[in-house]
Amino acid sequence: MAGGLRDAGHEVSLADQHVKACSLEVIVSETVSAHPELILLMHSDYNRKLEESILERVAAALATALPDVPLWGFGRLDREHAVAAAEAIPSLHGLLFDEPEFPAVALATLLEAGESTDSLPGAVQQLGEELSVVEPERVDMDRTPIPAWDLAHPSHYGFSPHQQGEDTVFPVLASRGCPFPCFYCEVRVRPPWRTRSVDAVLEELSTLQARYGMRSVFLADPTFAIQKDWAMEFCRRVQSEGPRGLRWSCMSRTDRVDPELT
Numbered sequence: 001m002a003g004g005l006r007d008a009g010h011e012v013s014l015a016d017q018h019v020k021a022c023s024l025e026v027i028v029s030e031t032v033s034a035h036p037e038l039i040l041l042m043h044s045d046y047n048r049k050l051e052e053s054i055l056e057r058v059a060a061a062l063a064t065a066l067p068d069v070p071l072w073g074f075g076r077l078d079r080e081h082a083v084a085a086a087e088a089i090p091s092l093h094g095l096l097f098d099e100p101e102f103p104a105v106a107l108a109t110l111l112e113a114g115e116s117t118d119s120l121p122g123a124v125q126q127l128g129e130e131l132s133v134v135e136p137e138r139v140d141m142d143r144t145p146i147p148a149w150d151l152a153h154p155s156h157y158g159f160s161p162h163q164q165g166e167d168t169v170f171p172v173l174a175s176r177g178c179p180f181p182c183f184y185c186e187v188r189v190r191p192p193w194r195t196r197s198v199d200a201v202l203e204e205l206s207t208l209q210a211r212y213g214m215r216s217v218f219l220a221d222p223t224f225a226i227q228k229d230w231a232m233e234f235c236r237r238v239q240s241e242g243p244r245g246l247r248w249s250c251m252s253r254t255d256r257v258d259p260e261l262t
């Protein structure tokens with residue numbers, strides 16, 4: 001989200017309350033002193049009900065402190081869960097869903113130009129008494145922005161020991177979502193499985209190495225190797241075209257892995 005907005009020419013400040021371990025009062029006062037023209041609150045759906053009650057407290061405090069600043073939420077949610085989240089967090093002006101970094105750039109552009117956001121795709125918003133939903137546009141996942149890791153260093157977000165190297169491990173998403181229907185998994189309530197091309201992922205790896213000196217990567221896809229052809233092509237090309245000395249790991253279902261792939 002931050003990377004996409006910055007690529008579009010916007011200045012972005014990021015406050016991760018968990019990393020900073022700060023109170024609501026500190027979050028609000030830091031936000032006020034940043035003089036924002038738009039505030040975006042991230043909705044994580046790992047613990048949906050708890051998340052929404054926390055976000056509503058944060059949103060209500062920010063709306064009171066900065067009543068004239070547009071306050072939006074965003075999350076990689078499907079339509080049903082986006083509507084439920086918008087209803088649970090009434091202090092928000094709207095909520096971006098599906099692949100929210102794409103409509104976020106459009107939202108910032110509309111607000112900057114003083115234009116209406118009523119028809120913004122991929123948005124749930126309160127219009128008068130009604131909750132309006134505009135379906136998301138089809139997005140080109142190869143245009144996924146490179147994350148702004150200088151704003152939130154990946155060392156703050158640790159992985160399991162077997163995924164961790166001696167140096168900083170950068171998470172990269174080659175795909176999002178998962179097509180499997182495991183009833184216990186939160187991934188299935190998200191938007192559908194979408195993948196990037198091998199070219200796009202290799203380009204992100206090269207950019208991460210050039211910008212941040214990255215040497216280790218965790219492919220944080222919920223399930224790697226859903227398409228064996230894709231996985232085989234990636235494994236072949238990352239050796240010949242990827243950053244030299246790259247260490248990478250991934251997570252997959254065991255039934256997606258066979259002797260040829262290993």
Ligand code: SF4
Pocket residue numbers: 178179180181182185186187188222223253
């Ligand atoms: S395969 Fe894994 S990521 Fe996919 S739905 Fe099942 S548990 Fe979730």
